[in-house]
Amino acid sequence: MVEVGSPELFSYPYVYMTGHGNVVFSPQEAQNLRTYLLSGGFLHIDDNYGLDQFIRLEMKKVFPELEFVEIPL
Numbered sequence: 001m002v003e004v005g006s007p008e009l010f011s012y013p014y015v016y017m018t019g020h021g022n023v024v025f026s027p028q029e030a031q032n033l034r035t036y037l038l039s040g041g042f043l044h045i046d047d048n049y050g051l052d053q054f055i056r057l058e059m060k061k062v063f064p065e066l067e068f069v070e071i072p073l
Contacts, residue, residue, distance in 0.1 A: 005029035016044040023054045030061035
């Protein structure tokens with residue numbers, strides 16, 4: 001397990017995130033995650049137990065200039 005604000009995050013090319021309900025990123029965590037993703041890291045978020053409504057708000061801290069888009073199958 002690795003914290004989203006940790007420098008250790010950059011040791012993993014693929015990160016899986018799941019949870020139960022509310023997730024809150026501090027400004028430092030959001031910046032660290034942004035840098036990780038822009039550097040080529042991959043974040044897989046599993047909408048488990050109502051995580052979706054919370055993670056969408058927090059990802060706006062990471063990428064305030066972007067919107068989620070649905071990718072058709």
